[in-house]
Amino acid sequence: MPTTAREFHLVARPQGEPVETDFALVERTLPDPGPGEVLIRNLVLSVDPYMRGKMAGVRTYTDPYELNAPMEGGAVGVVEASGDPDLPVGTTVLHSAGWRSHALLPAARTRPVDTSGPLGPSVYLGALGMPGLTAYVGLLHKAGLREGDTVFVSGAAGAVGGMVGQLARLYGAGRVVGSAGSPEKVAYLVDELGFDAAFDYRSGPVRRQLAEAAPDGIDVYFDNVGGEHLEAAIWCANDFARFALCGSISGYNATSAPPAPRNLFQIVTKRLTLRGFIVSDDPHLARDFHRDVAPAVADGRIKVRETVVDGLENTPEAFISMLRGGNTGKMVVRVSD
Amino acid sequence: MPTTAREFHLVARPQGEPVETDFALVERTLPDPGPGEVLIRNLVLSVDPYMRGKMAGVRTYTDPYELNAPMEGGAVGVVEASGDPDLPVGTTVLHSAGWRSHALLPAARTRPVDTSGPLGPSVYLGALGMPGLTAYVGLLHKAGLREGDTVFVSGAAGAVGGMVGQLARLYGAGRVVGSAGSPEKVAYLVDELGFDAAFDYRSGPVRRQLAEAAPDGIDVYFDNVGGEHLEAAIWCANDFARFALCGSISGYNATSAPPAPRNLFQIVTKRLTLRGFIVSDDPHLARDFHRDVAPAVADGRIKVRETVVDGLENTPEAFISMLRGGNTGKMVVRVSD
Numbered sequence: 001m002p003t004t005a006r007e008f009h010l011v012a013r014p015q016g017e018p019v020e021t022d023f024a025l026v027e028r029t030l031p032d033p034g035p036g037e038v039l040i041r042n043l044v045l046s047v048d049p050y051m052r053g054k055m056a057g058v059r060t061y062t063d064p065y066e067l068n069a070p071m072e073g074g075a076v077g078v079v080e081a082s083g084d085p086d087l088p089v090g091t092t093v094l095h096s097a098g099w100r101s102h103a104l105l106p107a108a109r110t111r112p113v114d115t116s117g118p119l120g121p122s123v124y125l126g127a128l129g130m131p132g133l134t135a136y137v138g139l140l141h142k143a144g145l146r147e148g149d150t151v152f153v154s155g156a157a158g159a160v161g162g163m164v165g166q167l168a169r170l171y172g173a174g175r176v177v178g179s180a181g182s183p184e185k186v187a188y189l190v191d192e193l194g195f196d197a198a199f200d201y202r203s204g205p206v207r208r209q210l211a212e213a214a215p216d217g218i219d220v221y222f223d224n225v226g227g228e229h230l231e232a233a234i235w236c237a238n239d240f241a242r243f244a245l246c247g248s249i250s251g252y253n254a255t256s257a258p259p260a261p262r263n264l265f266q267i268v269t270k271r272l273t274l275r276g277f278i279v280s281d282d283p284h285l286a287r288d289f290h291r292d293v294a295p296a297v298a299d300g301r302i303k304v305r306e307t308v309v310d311g312l313e314n315t316p317e318a319f320i321s322m323l324r325g326g327n328t329g330k331m332v333v334r335v336s337d
Numbered sequence: 338m339p340t341t342a343r344e345f346h347l348v349a350r351p352q353g354e355p356v357e358t359d360f361a362l363v364e365r366t367l368p369d370p371g372p373g374e375v376l377i378r379n380l381v382l383s384v385d386p387y388m389r390g391k392m393a394g395v396r397t398y399t400d401p402y403e404l405n406a407p408m409e410g411g412a413v414g415v416v417e418a419s420g421d422p423d424l425p426v427g428t429t430v431l432h433s434a435g436w437r438s439h440a441l442l443p444a445a446r447t448r449p450v451d452t453s454g455p456l457g458p459s460v461y462l463g464a465l466g467m468p469g470l471t472a473y474v475g476l477l478h479k480a481g482l483r484e485g486d487t488v489f490v491s492g493a494a495g496a497v498g499g500m501v502g503q504l505a506r507l508y509g510a511g512r513v514v515g516s517a518g519s520p521e522k523v524a525y526l527v528d529e530l531g532f533d534a535a536f537d538y539r540s541g542p543v544r545r546q547l548a549e550a551a552p553d554g555i556d557v558y559f560d561n562v563g564g565e566h567l568e569a570a571i572w573c574a575n576d577f578a579r580f581a582l583c584g585s586i587s588g589y590n591a592t593s594a595p596p597a598p599r600n601l602f603q604i605v606t607k608r609l610t611l612r613g614f615i616v617s618d619d620p621h622l623a624r625d626f627h628r629d630v631a632p633a634v635a636d637g638r639i640k641v642r643e644t645v646v647d648g649l650e651n652t653p654e655a656f657i658s659m660l661r662g663g664n665t666g667k668m669v670v671r672v673s674d
Binding site: 053060061226230239245246247248251257258260261262263264265266267268269270271272273274275276277278281 | 390397398563567576582583584585588594595597598599600601602603604605606607608609610611612613614615618
């Protein structure tokens with residue numbers, strides 16, 4: 001029986017901050033799955049900062065979104081009709097055909113996930129998904145966290161940042177410092193996630209606040225923000241500090257080149273290492289990640305917070321809000337129950 | 338018999354470009370060497386970009402020069418009187434008490450060098466000295482040169498840069514590209530040192546010229562310059578390119594913060610690694626360096642060019658000229674024969 005799917009298309013490339021009219025909700029009739037295919041009803045969708053880059057229409061490490069075609073993105077859904085005996089109806093799967101109510105996919109492009117635990121399916125979009133893996137790869141494999149390190153992470157109340165801070169704790173950091181964009185988020189970092197110190201970057205110069213929060217300097221910086229944060233981290237870096245550069249959300253909506261750190265010569269004098277990375281380059285680390293981190297999420301040593309927006313039709317709003325910092329923890333969209 | 342030494346003191350911290358009145362030539366009477374000491378008559382002195390940093394009065398990776406005290410710097414001299422039986426009169430030694438005619442030093446702070454070959458003692462200040470070791474450590478150990486890499490080096494006609502290009506050639510780079518500050522230097526790089534391509538950064542935008550010289554992008558960048566060069570190298574970098582950041586001479590005389598690269602987000606999207614380094618952190622590599630590089634210098638596979646200024650009294654002028662790019666190859670000051 002054919003299914004009517006609703007899906008968001010990108011219909012205009014955003015100039016500056018995206019607006020809702022850059023997206024259009026389109027209906028499409030999906031046929032029954034053929035052999036080896038599954039029809040999925042989505043439960044929950046991911047909106048992530050990297051999507052802003054794919055809207056710009058420029059090839060970087062990944063192809064841009066096409067105009068007038070369905071958006072892609074992480075999603076978890078339930079198999080409603082199956083042409084693959086290994087994925088029976090009712091199986092919960094993770095896949096990348098997000099921003100839509102239903103998806104018809106080759107079974108090979110989905111991965112079954114276990115939703116028997118206390119955490120909902122959205123955990124596979126956050127703490128145990130791409131953001132969690134990003135934190136793990138960047139902190140442990142790119143920045144090379146060592147016991148006793150002082151770790152600074154920007155965007156610390158976001159999906160990646162919150163995991164960076166908690167993993168740093170779990171793996172023996174000496175001091176964990178985060179920045180976020182409101183007093184409520186700062187309290188969340190310290191009171192709920194166990195950061196040693198945190199500050200609101202909107203309330204004063206990052207450099208001064210970081211120097212106060214990390215008076216002995218920082219050994220590791222996990223950068224989600226770029227710009228002033230990166231400059232401040234260089235100022236406060238100890239000799240031989242290692243920076244994992246993950247993102248630069250401060251510039252994603254910028255229409256002109258963002259301000260750049262003026263102190264790059266300190267990379268030489270302090271012998272810093274800055275490594276840019278993309279999580280999809282290291283798929284072999286996903287197994288280690290799940291082995292090491294899933295138990296800590298399950299037993300509560302790692303806390304999971306989400307900001308949930310209800311309704312597929314609100315996906316663009318959720319995305320735009322996330323870029324403004326409207327989320328604490330992972331921002332997800334609940335599509336169906 | 339006491340010796341009258343002439344030595345340069347730093348008497349004012351330079352503001353912007355150093356001027357000759359920042360330095361004063363002072364006479365001092367040196368006593369005969371005591372036990373374990375040697376009196377050295379200097380033959381040749383080094384002037385190096387790093388010295389500008391030490392004049393600024395700010396502690397970085399090394400202490401600043403003190404005011405009204407003798408300058409330090411690489412030098413090669415001959416033992417004229419000895420209190421150490423292992424260093425008889427006539428021994429040629431490398432040491433760090435430069436900017437002066439004579440030095441009285443503990444023998445342990447000197448290192449005998451072999452001057453029986455065709456190259457003069459100054460080779461230990463350049464190709465086989467700190468600049469050569471800097472090139473070797475940065476290119477092979479920090480940037481991790483691989484066979485077939487396209488290598489870009491800025492300040493390529495300088496003491497370090499010329500070695501970087503030649504070592505890249507020797508170690509199997511696929512293409513070697515350099516920038517320098519005059520048409521004559523560009524010709525020297527291509528015609529004498531065997532660079533595949535070179536350009537005059539004063540004759541047009543670095544980014545455009547680099548893109549033309551390295552049409553398939555660069556895999557390694559050895560940065561001596563910073564600023565516009567670093568930005569251009571990021572623009573032209575291939576995915577997973579490695580940058581060894583050695584210096585930033587474009588900013589050393591700057592009185593305000595220099596322009597900074599506006600494209601640092603490409604460090605993420607291209608997964609670049611930027612490593613700042615200081616050659617003195619890796620003294621254990623000096624043995625490998627001499628074993629690997631000295632034969633290539635001796636048999637002419639690595640060419641040695643120097644710009645020689647005569648007379649101790651002209652040391653400040655040589656230093657100021659070097660910062661302006663007045664040298665091709667290593668800038669040295671000949672003090673005595």
